[in-house]
Amino acid sequence: MRLKSEALANQLRGEIAPVYLFSGDEPLLLDELADQARSAFRKKGFDERTVLTVGSGFRWDELNAEGSALSLFAEKKVVDLRLPTGKPGRDGGKALTEWCETPPNDKVLLIISGKLDGSAQKSKWYKSIEQCGITVQVWPVEIRQMPGWIMQRMRSAGLEATAAATELIAERVEGNLLAALQEIEKLTLLVEPGTSVDEQMVVSLVANSARFNVFKFSDALLAGERARALCILHGLREEGAAIQVVLWSVIRDLRELAAMAVEQNPSAHQPLEYNPMWRKRQPMFTATLNRLGEKRVIALVRQLGLIERAGKGMHDGDPWSGLEDFVVRATIA
Numbered sequence: 571m572r573l574k575s576e577a578l579a580n581q582l583r584g585e586i587a588p589v590y591l592f593s594g595d596e597p598l599l600l601d602e603l604a605d606q607a608r609s610a611f612r613k614k615g616f617d618e619r620t621v622l623t624v625g626s627g628f629r630w631d632e633l634n635a636e637g638s639a640l641s642l643f644a645e646k647k648v649v650d651l652r653l654p655t656g657k658p659g660r661d662g663g664k665a666l667t668e669w670c671e672t673p674p675n676d677k678v679l680l681i682i683s684g685k686l687d688g689s690a691q692k693s694k695w696y697k698s699i700e701q702c703g704i705t706v707q708v709w710p711v712e713i714r715q716m717p718g719w720i721m722q723r724m725r726s727a728g729l730e731a732t733a734a735a736t737e738l739i740a741e742r743v744e745g746n747l748l749a750a751l752q753e754i755e756k757l758t759l760l761v762e763p764g765t766s767v768d769e770q771m772v773v774s775l776v777a778n779s780a781r782f783n784v785f786k787f788s789d790a791l792l793a794g795e796r797a798r799a800l801c802i803l804h805g806l807r808e809e810g811a812a813i814q815v816v817l818w819s820v821i822r823d824l825r826e827l828a829a830m831a832v833e834q835n836p837s838a839h840q841p842l843e844y845n846p847m848w849r850k851r852q853p854m855f856t857a858t859l860n861r862l863g864e865k866r867v868i869a870l871v872r873q874l875g876l877i878e879r880a881g882k883g884m885h886d887g888d889p890w891s892g893l894e895d896f897v898v899r900a901t902i903a
Contacts, residue, residue: 572705575603582610587703588673591696593656593683594708598747603706604650604682611648616678618647624658630665637674649679656684663695670695670702679703711747716740720750724767727758731767738772741801744786753777784811784819789851792823792858796901803893813881813889820893821874827855828871831864862900870900 573581581587592603608619622632636649658666669679681699686707690696699705711719717736724731743749753776760775761767787806790799806816830836836859839852859867877892879885 571703572700572707575599575706575708578603578606578704578706581704582607586611586614586616586678588677589670589679589681589699589703591681591683591699591703591705592708593681593686593705594710595685596708596710596747598751599708599711600682603708604680607680608648608650611678611680614646616646616648618645619650620647621650621652623652624654624662630658630661633665633669637669637677645676647677649677651679651681653681653683656686656690658695663693666695667698670698673702711745713740713745716743716745716750719747720754723751724754724757727754728763729754729757729761729767732769734769735767735772738769739776742772742776744802784816787816788819788823789854791820791897791900792827792854794858794861794901796897799897799901800894803890803897807890813893816893817874817878817881817889820896821878823855824867824871824874827859827862827867830855830859831867870896873899 571587590607592600592607594600620636622628622636633649633651636647653662666681673679686696696705717733717740720736720739721731721733724736739750739753743753757767757771757775761771783802784806787799787802790802803816826839830839833839836856839855862870873892873896876885876887877889877896880887880892881889
């Protein structure tokens with residue numbers, strides 16, 4: 571059975587399923603689901619626990635052995651299987667399918683997996699788990715969803731906050747869910763009960779935990795998000811990031827955008843170099859090209875070339891100031 575994460579608690583209050591599979595690429599949310607499940611298992615008498623991690627050298631015979639092993643004290647056991655890649659391979663798929671066909675009465679298999687692609691969800695082993703047990707797919711919290719997510723977590727912690735306060739926290743943690751939770755925990759200690767957290771309190775109490783990096787800078791540029799791009803750019807400079815590294819990410823993406831612009835069928839463009847993230851980012855590139863147009867893309871590439879030369883000491887001007895001007899030009903609607 572496939573469930574949403576918010577429906578898991580209700581299911582766990584009933585009969586424990588033989589197999590649980592939690593998958594996704596947000597570690598914090600996966601860990602929370604796993605902790606919730608383990609707590610429910612303990613209440614139902616599953617006191618023993620074995621952890622297996624699928625990696626280099628892992629033998630699926632270990633899972634088979636756990637399935638057939640008898641507990642010394644006839645206690646119920648949780649077999650905690652970690653599958654970071656989301657790909658068990660042929661042997662793993664066979665082992666998981668066999669477990670689901672004849673699940674042990676005294677064990678529950680808890681699988682914590684990385685994000686599963688479409689082919690994995692169509693596989694025999696995945697369908698066997700859906701028929702035998704419970705699957706929950708965890709989705710990352712997008713930037714636009716962060717303020718609402720933070721508001722919900724603050725209320726769960728007994729805090730009330732203004733919309734401006736949650737938006738500021740979201741801006742400062744820049745997608746880092748763990749940092750957001752840490753700041754909420756700190757607020758519960760520092761804020762008087764019954765006090766509503768406002769923007770000024772966040773300014774004085776919440777650290778700037780933003781995970782600034784060059785990839786987020788480039789994504790903000792492509793999306794036309796001027797304020798966010800400038801915020802990340804200033805963060806990178808304050809953190810002492812090398813200007814050459816910052817320029818590299820932008821030049822790489824602008825080069826792809828320029829290549830798309832001169833093609834007769836931009837939607838069919840393939841990266842100039844192998845890029846495993848291309849399929850996920852392609853819609854953003856297409857939207858950027860539609861927003862800017864071919865002439866502006868070519869002009870921006872030329873401007874970026876001058877900034878790169880300034881970064882190498884081959885042209886007059888401050889490359890950081892040049893990038894600020896570039897951000898303004900690249901994000902004009």
